[in-house]
Amino acid sequence: MTEPAYDLIIRGGRVATATDVFEADIAIAGETVAAVGRGLGPAKRELDAREKLVLPGGVDSHCHIEQLSAAGIMNADSFESATTSAAFGGTTTVISFAAQHVGMHLREVLDDYHALARKGAVIDYAFHMIIADPTRQTLEQDLPALIRQGHGSIKIFMTYDPLKIDDEPLLDILVAAREGGAMLCAHAENHGIISWMVKRLLARGYSDPKYHAISHARFSEAEAFNRLIGMAALVDQPIMIFHVSTAEGAKVIRDARGQGLKVFAETCPQYLFLTADDLDRPGVEGAKWMCSPPPRRGSDQDALWTALSLGDLQTISSDHAPYRFDETGKLRAGPAPNFKQVANGLPGLETRLPLLFDAMVSEGRLGLEKFVELTSTAPAKIYNLHPRKGSIAVGADADIAIWDPKRRVTIADDAMHDRAGYTPYAGRTVRGWPITVLSRGRVIVDDGKLLASPGSGRFLARSGGEAAKPTGRLVADMNPETNFGAKLL
Ligand code: DUC
Numbered sequence: 353m354t355e356p357a358y359d360l361i362i363r364g365g366r367v368a369t370a371t372d373v374f375e376a377d378i379a380i381a382g383e384t385v386a387a388v389g390r391g392l393g394p395a396k397r398e399l400d401a402r403e404k405l406v407l408p409g410g411v412d413s414h415c416h417i418e419q420l421s422a423a424g425i426m427n428a429d430s431f432e433s434a435t436t437s438a439a440f441g442g443t444t445t446v447i448s449f450a451a452q453h454v455g456m457h458l459r460e461v462l463d464d465y466h467a468l469a470r471k472g473a474v475i476d477y478a479f480h481m482i483i484a485d486p487t488r489q490t491l492e493q494d495l496p497a498l499i500r501q502g503h504g505s506i507k508i509f510m511t512y513d514p515l516k517i518d519d520e521p522l523l524d525i526l527v528a529a530r531e532g533g534a535m536l537c538a539h540a541e542n543h544g545i546i547s548w549m550v551k552r553l554l555a556r557g558y559s560d561p562k563y564h565a566i567s568h569a570r571f572s573e574a575e576a577f578n579r580l581i582g583m584a585a586l587v588d589q590p591i592m593i594f595h596v597s598t599a600e601g602a603k604v605i606r607d608a609r610g611q612g613l614k615v616f617a618e619t620c621p622q623y624l625f626l627t628a629d630d631l632d633r634p635g636v637e638g639a640k641w642m643c644s645p646p647p648r649r650g651s652d653q654d655a656l657w658t659a660l661s662l663g664d665l666q667t668i669s670s671d672h673a674p675y676r677f678d679e680t681g682k683l684r685a686g687p688a689p690n691f692k693q694v695a696n697g698l699p700g701l702e703t704r705l706p707l708l709f710d711a712m713v714s715e716g717r718l719g720l721e722k723f724v725e726l727t728s729t730a731p732a733k734i735y736n737l738h739p740r741k742g743s744i745a746v747g748a749d750a751d752i753a754i755w756d757p758k759r760r761v762t763i764a765d766d767a768m769h770d771r772a773g774y775t776p777y778a779g780r781t782v783r784g785w786p787i788t789v790l791s792r793g794r795v796i797v798d799d800g801k802l803l804a805s806p807g808s809g810r811f812l813a814r815s816g817g818e819a820a821k822p823t824g825r826l827v828a829d830m831n832p833e834t835n836f837g838a839k840l841l
C-alpha cells in the first residue's frame with residue numbers, strides 16, 4: 353500500500369485569512385501547508401474542525417521574555433513559560449527583546465539571549481535588539497553584523513532611566529538602522545514631562561498606583577511621537593511606534609502617514625480594554641494594572657478602535673511584561689511601594705487573542721478578517737516573517753489555531769500558563785477560544801494539554817524587509833534645492 357501523501361488534514365473547518373473566509377480542508381506535509389481545498393486526503397492523521405474556525409497562529413510582535421527591566425528586575429517568565437502561555441492563547445510566533453543595558457556588548461547580549469530561547473521556547477521566535485548604549489562598537493561593528501545575522505529590527509526607549517536615548521544618539525541609531533536595512537521600533541514618551549510629574553506628585557504625597565497614570569501625562573506621548581517622526585523623516589528611516597495609548601497619539605500617526613511617511617504603529621489590549629480607573633484600587637492592588645504608557649480613558653479606546661479600522665494602526669501586540677505581585681516583582685521595594693518603585697508591565701500573551709476575538713469576532717467589531725490581519729498577518733509582514741508566518745497558504749509554515757467560536761471562558765488567574773500569578777482580565781467572560789494549536793505541523797496544544805517540548809521552537813532569522821526600506825524621498829525637511837542632507841548620511 354502507498355503511504356498517504358499528507359501527514360495531517362484539518363477537515364471541514366471555516367478557514368480565515370486576512371482577506372477571505374471559506375470552508376476548506378487544510379493538508380499538511382511535514383512542517384508546511386501542502387494543500388487547501390475540499391475533499392483532500394488521505395492523510396496519516398485527521399483533525400475534525402467542523403463547527404470550528406481554522407486561523408493562522410497569532411504573531412505577537414512585542415513581548416518581554418526573560419528580560420531585565422530598566423530597574424534591573426528579571427521578569428517572571430522563562431522562554432518555556434512565556435511561549436507555553438502564548439501557545440495556549442493561540443499564538444505561534446513571538447518577537448521578544450534581546451536587551452542591551454549600559455556597559456553591555458550587544459553581541460554577548462544576543463548570544464546569551466539565543467541560548468535562553470534555544471533551551472526553552474516551544475514556538476518559533478525572532479528578536480528585536482534593544483540598544484541602550486550606542487557606542488561606536490555597538491553602532492559600527494556589532495549592529496551591522498547582527499542585522500545581517502537575521503535580527504532585522506531595533507528598539508529604543510525615549511524614556512526610562514538608564515535605558516533612554518536622547519535625540520542626538522537617536523539620530524545616530526536611526527542612521528545605523530537605515531544603513532543595515534532594519535526597522536526602528538520605539539517606546540516613545542517624553543521623558544522630561546514624566547520625570548517632572550513624578551517628582552511633583554511624590555513630593556506632594558501622591559504615591560498610590562493611580563498616580564502612575566497621571567504622571568504619564570497624555571501629551572507626553574504625542575510630543576514624543578512628533579519628535580521621533582521628525583527625526584526619522586530627516587534621515588528617511590521607517591519606524592514602528594509601539595503601544596499607542598491616546599487619541600492624540602493616534603492622530604499624530606495618522607497625519608504622518610497622510611504625508612507619505614513610513615510610520616507604522618501598534619496598540620495593545622490594555623489600551624482597548626482597560627482604563628486608568630483600573631489602577632484606582634485599595635492599597636497597592638492597582639500596581640497589578642500598572643504599565644507604561646498607562647491605560648487611559650474610554651474615549652481613547654474609541655479613538656484607537658477607529659485608528660485600527662482606518663489602518664492608522666496596523667498591529668495589536670501584547671507588550672507582555674510579567675511581574676509577580678510579590679517581593680520578586682511588583683512589590684520588590686516592599687509591601688507599600690510608591691508608584692515609581694513598581695515595575696511596569698502586564699502579562700498578556702495568553703489573553704491577547706481571546707480578548708480580541710471576543711470583541712472583534714463574537715461581538716462583531718471589525719470582524720474576523722481584520723482580527724487575523726491585526727494579530728497575525730500584518731505583524732508578520734511588517735517584520736518580514738511573511739509568507740512563512742501570518743497566513744494559511746500553500747508553502748507557509750503550518751502554524752494554525754483551531755478556534756471554538758462558541759466556547760465561553762471566564763478568564764481566571766489560575767488558568768493562565770505564564771508565571772505572573774495573575775491576569776489583569778480575571779473575571780471577564782469571553783466567547784471564542786483556541787482549542788487546538790499547531791506549530792510547523794506539530795500539534796502543540798490540544799484541549800488544555802501542552803504537547804510540545806521546551807526547545808522545540810526555532811529562531812526565525814529575517815532581514816528588515818520591505819517595511820524597513822527607506823522611501824527614497826531623502827531628508828524631507830532639509831533644503832530640497834541643495835539636498836545637503838544627503839551629504840550627512
Ligand atoms: N512598559 C514598557 O515600556 N515595557 C514593558 C512593560 C511596560 O509597561
Ligand code: ZN
Pocket residue numbers: 539594595644645
Ligand atoms: Zn514600551
Ligand code: ZN
Pocket residue numbers: 414416671673
Ligand atoms: Zn514593551
